[in-house]
Amino acid sequence: MVTIALIGYGNLGQHLHAALEVLVDYKVTQICSPSQALETRNGVIYRASTNQLTPVDLYLIAVKDDVIESVSLQLPPDAFLVHTSGAQPLSIIAKQSRRGVLYPLQSFSRDTPVDFKQIPLFIEASNQQDLDVLMNLAKKLSDRVMPLDSKGRFQLQLGGVLVNNFVNHLYCQAADLLAQHQLPFDLLHPLIMETAQKVLRIDPKQAQTGPAKRKDLNTIEAHLAVLTDENQQEIYKLLSRSIGAYDDKKH
Amino acid sequence: MVTIALIGYGNLGQHLHAALEVLVDYKVTQICSPSQALETRNGVIYRASTNQLTPVDLYLIAVKDDVIESVSLQLPPDAFLVHTSGAQPLSIIAKQSRRGVLYPLQSFSRDTPVDFKQIPLFIEASNQQDLDVLMNLAKKLSDRVMPLDSKGRFQLQLGGVLVNNFVNHLYCQAADLLAQHQLPFDLLHPLIMETAQKVLRIDPKQAQTGPAKRKDLNTIEAHLAVLTDENQQEIYKLLSRSIGAYDDKKH
Numbered sequence: 444m445v446t447i448a449l450i451g452y453g454n455l456g457q458h459l460h461a462a463l464e465v466l467v468d469y470k471v472t473q474i475c476s477p478s479q480a481l482e483t484r485n486g487v488i489y490r491a492s493t494n495q496l497t498p499v500d501l502y503l504i505a506v507k508d509d510v511i512e513s514v515s516l517q518l519p520p521d522a523f524l525v526h527t528s529g530a531q532p533l534s535i536i537a538k539q540s541r542r543g544v545l546y547p548l549q550s551f552s553r554d555t556p557v558d559f560k561q562i563p564l565f566i567e568a569s570n571q572q573d574l575d576v577l578m579n580l581a582k583k584l585s586d587r588v589m590p591l592d593s594k595g596r597f598q599l600q601l602g603g604v605l606v607n608n609f610v611n612h613l614y615c616q617a618a619d620l621l622a623q624h625q626l627p628f629d630l631l632h633p634l635i636m637e638t639a640q641k642v643l644r645i646d647p648k649q650a651q652t653g654p655a656k657r658k659d660l661n662t663i664e665a666h667l668a669v670l671t672d673e674n675q676q677e678i679y680k681l682l683s684r685s686i687g688a689y690d691d692k693k694h
Numbered sequence: 695m696v697t698i699a700l701i702g703y704g705n706l707g708q709h710l711h712a713a714l715e716v717l718v719d720y721k722v723t724q725i726c727s728p729s730q731a732l733e734t735r736n737g738v739i740y741r742a743s744t745n746q747l748t749p750v751d752l753y754l755i756a757v758k759d760d761v762i763e764s765v766s767l768q769l770p771p772d773a774f775l776v777h778t779s780g781a782q783p784l785s786i787i788a789k790q791s792r793r794g795v796l797y798p799l800q801s802f803s804r805d806t807p808v809d810f811k812q813i814p815l816f817i818e819a820s821n822q823q824d825l826d827v828l829m830n831l832a833k834k835l836s837d838r839v840m841p842l843d844s845k846g847r848f849q850l851q852l853g854g855v856l857v858n859n860f861v862n863h864l865y866c867q868a869a870d871l872l873a874q875h876q877l878p879f880d881l882l883h884p885l886i887m888e889t890a891q892k893v894l895r896i897d898p899k900q901a902q903t904g905p906a907k908r909k910d911l912n913t914i915e916a917h918l919a920v921l922t923d924e925n926q927q928e929i930y931k932l933l934s935r936s937i938g939a940y941d942d943k944k945h
Contacts, residue, residue, distance in 0.1 A: 548884070548885055561884050591877075602871045604905065604917065606885055606886050609929075611889055611903075612902065613856045613860050614857055616936075617856040618897075618898055620852055624849045631854065631857050634801060635857050636891075638890070639886050640887075641862075647879070648869075652859060654781075670852070674936050677932060682929065686863050
């Protein structure tokens with residue numbers, strides 16, 4: 444039985460807890476979050492502060508990036524500490540020699556259940572023995588587990604920003620364009636789904652269409668002429684230029 | 695029985711044909727495309743040239759935007775002509791007084807079947823009687839039909855460029871970032887699907903996350919530092935700035 448203390452109980456922490464709860468051989472014994480009062484529920488002790496924690500085999504840190512370091516400094520120096528950030532290196536855990544990372548490449552929402560089995564997990568540890576521990580755990584959580592160093596993980600998270608944060612911002616801009624004509628955003632739902640589903644089947648380079656891809660300057664000019672927002676114009680110009688230049692580069 | 699000649703037999707034309715084939719009271723009697731030899735299959739006459747067409751009740755034009763006008767000039771002046779473009783106004787059909795538009799807001803791929811019932815259709819016609827004809831047809835094809843003028847349709851198509859062409863380009867850029875570290879693009883599939891599915895449930899403004907949204911300048915700087923491509927840097931900067939400024943504006 445591997446005992447686990449879960450530190451941080453936001454979106455990721457809660458989803459991790461749900462995924463860990465169903466595993467045999469692993470037991471979340473303590474959950475630590477400033478919002479938690481000291482009490483025991485379903486055999487788990489909830490604690491408001493890290494200095495109330497009693498020793499466990501693995502400390503799983505699911506807090507915001509900018510407090511990982513300070514949280515790690517409050518934990519025992521001989522403990523195995525694992526953070527869950529895509530952007531932070533293994534070395535952000537400075538004091539403990541037994542460091543690890545378990546990074547789930549997904550965006551978590553409070554009220555949406557996730558199937559952890561489908562989420563790619565990337566692991567890293569400061570020694571082979573701890574990497575094996577993480578690998579065993581990760582394989583029980585997900586069907587897709589890959590050891591990856593901090594540099595690769597950071598690149599992956601950057602890719603995630605593009606396909607999640609930036610894509611969602613384009614959804615926002617499109618919603619605003621439609622709202623100008625009293626058109627509801629859900630008219631775009633089928634196109635949004637088709638666009639996403641298509642790149643599950645074919646390479647995004649093959650899936651590219653549209654006026655910029657066709658170098659259809661008349662339509663591009665006409666689109667720019669109806670964009671009243673300067674920022675939207677800039678986005679339209681830059682992305683159209685980038686699409687137009689994309690095929691010319693070596694890919 | 696409304697007889698239809700389908701002009702243009704690319705991705706859209708073929709999907710339209712499949713959707714029309716199952717309707718009672720409507721019959722595609724002729725299909726015209728330069729790539730077609732003169733022959734009859736399943737009761738449909740295929741023709742290579744518009745001047746071989748015999749009169750029908752409705753001419754459905756599914757050709758590229760820049761040839762709609764020239765195709766329409768080759769057709770009878772008293773005929774009812776309907777084009778299928780989001781970007782072109784009703785008036786692009788210059789000679790005929792009976793003009794119409796039937797615009798499906800979707801991206802069509804050759805080998806992917808579509809459920810036309812789910813695709814929003816936007817219709818426009820130069821007189822009420824023809825609008826009724828189009829409305830009847832459109833309602834049989836799709837569960838979501840809306841009359842919309844050329845200006846509104848153009849805005850909608852512009853929104854479609856954002857959530858389809860631009861989003862797909864971001865997928866391309868993310869694929870390239872991963873490839874730099876020999877990471878396969880399909881690692882991003884679950885995140886891509888979650889991002890798309892989330893805005894089917896909640897407003898994209900509510901769904902926005904990430905470093906730019908949090909105004910996390912450290913992560914933004916770190917991301918920019920690993921981007922080696924100047925164009926990718928520009929896209930990252932502009933979209934991050936736009937996300938950061940978005941909440942400050944009145945929305």
